[in-house]
Amino acid sequence: MKRPDPAVLLLTPALLLTGVVFLAPFGLLVATGFWSQPKGSLIVERSFTLDNYVRIAADLYYWRGLGRTLGLSAATTILCLLIGFPVAQWLVRRARRTRALVTALILVPLVCGALLPTLGLVNILGTLGVLNGTLKALGLIDRSIPFLGNDSGILIGLVQSFLPLMILPLATVLDRLPVSLEEAAMSLGATRPKVWRRVILPLAAPGMLAGALLVFCAALTSFVTPQILGQGKVATFATIAYQQAALVLDWPFASALAVVMLALIGAAGLLVALGRRALLAAERAP
Amino acid sequence: MIAGQSRGRGLLWDAFTVLVILAVLSPIAVLIFSAFNDGRAFRFPPQAYSLRWFEAAFASAEYRSSLASSTLIGMIAAALSVVIGTMAALPLARGAVRRRRAIELLLLAPLTLPLIVWSIALLQIYAFLGINGSLGGLVLAHATITLPYTVRIMIAAFAGIDPHLDAAARSLGAPPFTAFRRVTLPIVLPGLLTSAAFSFLVSFNDVIVSTFIAGSRWITFPVRLYSQLRSQGVDPITLAIGAMIVGAILLAVLVGELISKRWKRTRA
Numbered sequence: 001m002k003r004p005d006p007a008v009l010l011l012t013p014a015l016l017l018t019g020v021v022f023l024a025p026f027g028l029l030v031a032t033g034f035w036s037q038p039k040g041s042l043i044v045e046r047s048f049t050l051d052n053y054v055r056i057a058a059d060l061y062y063w064r065g066l067g068r069t070l071g072l073s074a075a076t077t078i079l080c081l082l083i084g085f086p087v088a089q090w091l092v093r094r095a096r097r098t099r100a101l102v103t104a105l106i107l108v109p110l111v112c113g114a115l116l117p118t119l120g121l122v123n124i125l126g127t128l129g130v131l132n133g134t135l136k137a138l139g140l141i142d143r144s145i146p147f148l149g150n151d152s153g154i155l156i157g158l159v160q161s162f163l164p165l166m167i168l169p170l171a172t173v174l175d176r177l178p179v180s181l182e183e184a185a186m187s188l189g190a191t192r193p194k195v196w197r198r199v200i201l202p203l204a205a206p207g208m209l210a211g212a213l214l215v216f217c218a219a220l221t222s223f224v225t226p227q228i229l230g231q232g233k234v235a236t237f238a239t240i241a242y243q244q245a246a247l248v249l250d251w252p253f254a255s256a257l258a259v260v261m262l263a264l265i266g267a268a269g270l271l272v273a274l275g276r277r278a279l280l281a282a283e284r285a286p
Numbered sequence: 287m288i289a290g291q292s293r294g295r296g297l298l299w300d301a302f303t304v305l306v307i308l309a310v311l312s313p314i315a316v317l318i319f320s321a322f323n324d325g326r327a328f329r330f331p332p333q334a335y336s337l338r339w340f341e342a343a344f345a346s347a348e349y350r351s352s353l354a355s356s357t358l359i360g361m362i363a364a365a366l367s368v369v370i371g372t373m374a375a376l377p378l379a380r381g382a383v384r385r386r387r388a389i390e391l392l393l394l395a396p397l398t399l400p401l402i403v404w405s406i407a408l409l410q411i412y413a414f415l416g417i418n419g420s421l422g423g424l425v426l427a428h429a430t431i432t433l434p435y436t437v438r439i440m441i442a443a444f445a446g447i448d449p450h451l452d453a454a455a456r457s458l459g460a461p462p463f464t465a466f467r468r469v470t471l472p473i474v475l476p477g478l479l480t481s482a483a484f485s486f487l488v489s490f491n492d493v494i495v496s497t498f499i500a501g502s503r504w505i506t507f508p509v510r511l512y513s514q515l516r517s518q519g520v521d522p523i524t525l526a527i528g529a530m531i532v533g534a535i536l537l538a539v540l541v542g543e544l545i546s547k548r549w550k551r552t553r554a
Contacts, residue, residue, distance in 0.1 A: 006377070007377035007382050007383050010373040010374060010376055010377050011373070011374050011377060011378075011383065011389065013370045013373060013374070014370050014371060014373065014374035014393055014433060014437065015374075015389070015392070015393075017370060017429065017430050017433055018392055018393050018395055018396065018430070018433065019392065021426060021427075021430045022395055022396050022399075022404065022430050023392075023395060025404055025407030025408050025411055026399070026403070026404065026407060028407055028410070028411065029403065029406065029407040032407075032410060083306055086299060086302060086303070087302075087303050087306050087307075090299055090300070090302075090303045091303075102303075102307065105307055105310075105311060106307065106310055108310075108311060108314060108536070109310060109311070109313060109314055111487065111535055111539065112314060112491070112531075112532050112535060113487075113490075113491025113492075113493065113508065114491070114493055114494070115491070115493050115508050115511055115512060115515075115528075116313075116314070116317060116491075116528045116531065116532060117313035117314055117317070118313070118515075119313075119317055119511070119515065119520065119524065119525065119528050120312070120313030120314055120315070120316040120317030120320070120528075121313045121316075122515075122519075122520055123316050123317070123320045123328045123330075123520065123525075124312060124313060124316050126328070128327070128328065128329035128330060129328070129329075129330055130312075130316055130330040132330075133329070133330030133331060134330070137331075160309065160310065160313065163306070163310055164310070217400065220400075221400040221401075221402045221403070223402060223494070224493055224494070224512065227516060228512075228515050228516065232516065238402055241402065241406060242402070242497075242498075245405075245406045245409055245498060246409075246497065246498060251406075251409070251410050251413075254406050255406060255407070255410070257406075258402070258403040258406040258407070259403075261400065261402070261403055262400070262403050265400060
C-alpha cells in the first residue's frame with residue numbers, strides 16, 4: 001500500500017472545513033430557493049417551484065427594498081471613494097511611523113466588530129445625541145434632526161464602518177505611484193487637473209476598483225447597521241432576508257432572497273472584472 | 287505666492303485627514319464616553335457622570351453568562367482554527383502542493399463570500415441536524431469563518447523560515463515531529479499567537495453568523511446585545527460592557543505589539 005502524501009493529510013481538515021461546512025451550504029441554498037413553504041406552515045415542500053422568485057418579482061415591496069439597498073450601497077461606495085482617496089494619498093506621503101500609527105487608528109473600529117461601533121453611533125445620531133447636541137450648542141439648529149430611522153443615519157453608519165476597506169487598498173496602490181511622477185508631470189507644464197486625469201487616476205484605478213468592490217459588497221450584505229440605525233423602519237434586502245430567515249421562519253423564501261443577493265454580488269464582481277480588463281486594454285493601447 | 291498657496295492646500299489636507307480619522311474613531315470614543323453617563327437614556331451633554339452602569343454590569347448575571355459563552359466559544363474555535371490552519375499552512379508555505387493557488391483561493395472563501403448568505407443556508411442545515419444554537423454548532427461555524435485568517439497569518443509565518451533549518455535538524459537525527467516541535471515551532475510562535483488572538487476576536491465579535499444559528503442555551507454577548515438593541519434600544523449596562531470590551535481589545539493589541547517588538551529585538 002502506498003503511503004499517503006503528508007501534504008494532502010495536512011491539508012485535509014482545512015479543505016473539509018472550507019469545502020463541506022462553508023461552500024456546500026451555498027449549493028443547498030440554491031436548491032432550497034426552489035422549494036416552498038405554504039403560508040402559516042413550517043413544513044417545507046421539497047418539490048421544484050419558481051414561486052419564491054415570482055413572489056419577489058411580483059411584489060413592489062421587494063423591488064423597493066432592492067432599489068434602496070442598491071442606492072445605499074452605491075452612495076456608500078461613492079462617499080467612501082471621495083473621502084478615502086485624499087486620506088489614502090495623504091497617508092502614503094507620510095513617514096513610516098506616522099503611517100503605521102494612522103493605519104492602526106483606522107483599523108480600531110474594525111477590530112471592535114460590527115456591533116460596538118454601531119452602539120456608539122446610536123448615541124451620536126440620536127435626537128439627544130452628540131451630533132444634535134453639538135449642532136444645537138453651536139446654534140446651527142433649533143430642533144433635532146432625525147438621523148435614526150431613515151436612510152441618512154444608515155448611510156452615515158455604512159460609510160463610517162466601511163471607509164477602512166477603501167482607504168487600505170487605495171493606499172497600497174498609491175504607494176507604488178511615486179510622488180516624483182506627479183512632480184515630473186507638473187514640471188513639464190501639466191496643470192493640476194491634467195495631472196490628476198492623465199497620471200494619478202489611471203494608475204490608481206485598480207485600487208479604486210478593488211476598494212469599491214469591497215465596500216459595495218459589504219454595504220449590500222450588511223444587516224446590523226441598517227437594522228439598528230434604521231430602527232426597523234428601513235427595509236433593505238439584507239434585513240428583509242434576516243426577517244424571513246430568523247423571524248418569519250420561511251426558509252425557502254429566505255434562501256431565494258439570499259440567492260438574489262449572491263447574484264447581485266456576482267454581477268458587481270463581474271462589472272469590476274470587466275472594468276479592470278478595459279483598463280488593461282486602455283493601458284496597452286498607444 | 288505659489289508656495290503659500292500649496293502650504294494652504296497642505297494644511298487643508300491635514301485638517302481633512304484628521305477630521306476623517308476622528309470621525310472613524312468617534313463611535314468607539316462615544317461608546318466609552320457614554321458609559322459614564324449617569325442617566326438611563328444618553329443625552330449630550332450629559333447632566334451627571336457616574337460609574338453605576340459599570341457596577342450594574344458586574345452584577346448582571348444575564349450579561350455575565352453571555353460573556354462567558356462568548357469567551358468559551360471563542361477559545362475553542364480559536365484553538366481549532368489555529369491547529370487546522372497551521373496544518374494547512376505548512377505544505378502551502380513550502381510550495382510542496384499541486385494546484386497551490388486554487389487551494390489558497392478556496393481556503394480564503396469565507397473572507398470573500400457574504401456571511402449572511404452562508405448563515406441563511408447554515409441555519410437550515412443546523413436545524414435539520416438539530417444542532418442550532420448548540421455549543422458544537424457555534425464552535426464549528428466560528429472555526430470556519432476564522433480559518434482564512436489563521437491560514438494567511440501562518441503561511442506568512444512559515445514563509446519566513448529557512449527550510450534548510452528543518453532539514454538540518456532531521457539530518458542530525460531528529461524525528462520529523464521533534465524537528466518541527468524544537469526548531470520550527472519556536473520560530474513561528476508569534477504567528478501562532480497572532481492567529482489565535484485574531485481568531486478569538488473574530489469569533490468573539492461575530493454577530494452575523496451567530497444571530498442566525500442562535501438558540502436559547504448558548505447565547506453569545508453580541509447576539510444578546512443585538513436582540514436587545516433591536517427590541518428595546520440601548521441598555522446603559524451594555525454601554526459599560528462595550529466600553530470594557532473595547533478597552534480590553536485595545537490593551538491586548540498594545541501588549542501584543544510591545545511583546546512582538548521585544549521578541550524581534552532579542553532575536554536580532
